Amino acid sequence: MNETDTHNPHGLYRRDPRQEWIQRNRLHPLHGQVIHPKLTEQRGPSGLIRKNPHQVGFIGPHGIKRIDRMAGNSSQPLSLRRAPVTTDIPLPLINIVDPAFYIAVVPDFSGGYLSAHDKDILGQAQALVDEISQARNQVGAVVAIAFGDINATDLDTAGVDRLIHMCDTQVEPTASMYRQLFNGDYNPEACLSVLCAVDSQLNPLHWLLPDSTHGGFDTGCRLAAALGERPATQVYQANAKQVIGRINGSTQDYQRETPRLLMLSAECHLPVDETRHEVIELPIQPLLDSHIQDSGSSLKPQHITSLGLMNVDPNAIPLAEAPFIFSGGNGIRQWELFHQAAKALGATEGASRVAVDDGFMPRHRQVGATGTWVTADVYLAVGISGAIQHMQGIGQCRKVIAVNTDPNCDMVKRADLSFIIDSQVFLEALLNALKPINNEANEHAA
Helix, strand or coil: CCCCEEECCCCCEEECHHHHHHHHCCCCCCHHHHCCCCCCEEECCCCCEEECHHHCCEECCCCCEECCCCCCCCCCCHHHCCCCCCCCCCCCEECCCCCCEEEEECCCCHHHCCCHHHHHHHHHHHHHHHHHHHHHCCCEEEEEEEECCCCCCCHHHHCCCEEEEECHHHCCHHHHHHCCHHHCCCCHHHHHHHHHHHHHHHCCCEEEEECCCCCHHHHHHHHHHHHCCCCEEEEEEECCCEEEEEECCCCEEEEEECCCEEEECCCCCCCCCCCEECCEECCHHHHHHHHHHHHCCCCCCCCCCCCCCCCCCHHHCCHHHCCEEEEECCCCCCHHHHHHHHHHHCCEEEECHHHHHCCCCCHHHEECCCCECCCCCEEEEECCCCCHHHHHHCCCCCEEEEEECCCCCHHHHHCCEEEECCHHHHHHHHHHHHHHHHHHHHHHHC
């Protein structure tokens, strides 16, 4: 029996067509009285129990049925609704005490952080460790080699068991020739010397590097030549026996036996997300000393001299490669202030499709699925509400900052930091805050 059944004089149950009609008509004034809020099932005309479709969701203020995204609390007043309770379950900690073999990974560490590409490669390294460990009945570890300043907060959840961090604080004064390199200068020969020292001392079974333009491909080619290995490039699938990669401009696949050195494409493997690893840092100086004693060769670079970093116009950097993007949208009223703020920040300018269609920004500055997909470390959006195409284009950005007057827009929901303020006020305050910093920098440069 359901809510529309009644008794007849003979004690039997009969259907009430009027009550059923009210039950189907969600706009009827008596609909709320007929449909009980907790009723989720009803008996159909054939006598079978069926789910009540009217209870999937709730009726909005305009009489339109809406999906219940409040986990059953949507029928309660806003003051009584409670957010769902979530409990963070700690990931199991894996501690490799005495590894029998190593898989070496050289992440890009673009901007000092692990990129999504780096995490995919570390996931592939852990998969190789698991496969080889089962075959050999031994325990292996993933060792990551890093240069310069890095953020090591997410190395444990990314799958790093051992870390070799080459920085100036770990190098003795006798090796001061490395100090410029590990403060951010370009010196691939010194990097190669360190990697060769790691190879001779740890003898990893495989070397994994990103096939990227951020330095991974160049380092991988140099390391392959130094080790005498024939690498596999553009690899998107690998195991301990064979790899599959792309050739001929990424139009054809190739298969070959798994070499010692692999250069992997993005999304080659799922990143580590179910375990947490205890990261143990290995001192670099003993590795360098042992390598010099064993090989009898110096680590001093011979051919390349770093002249330091040079100033580059941020707008000369391709939008897809820019690390810091200052993007404007329909909320910008004075574009001159926008350009001044972008110059003061040293950021690459971007724009929404509305700003481009209105003629305020050139077409090559458009960010989004219909423009340029960006992977910036910081994406600052001023006056952009966040259309679906724009949100797709910034999906790979590390940090998003939103400036908007609408606290409910999609860009604010996506952002890591939001300013609910008028764009004009924000730009003026930003320029005033940056003025003394820029003046001091100009005086120092003069």
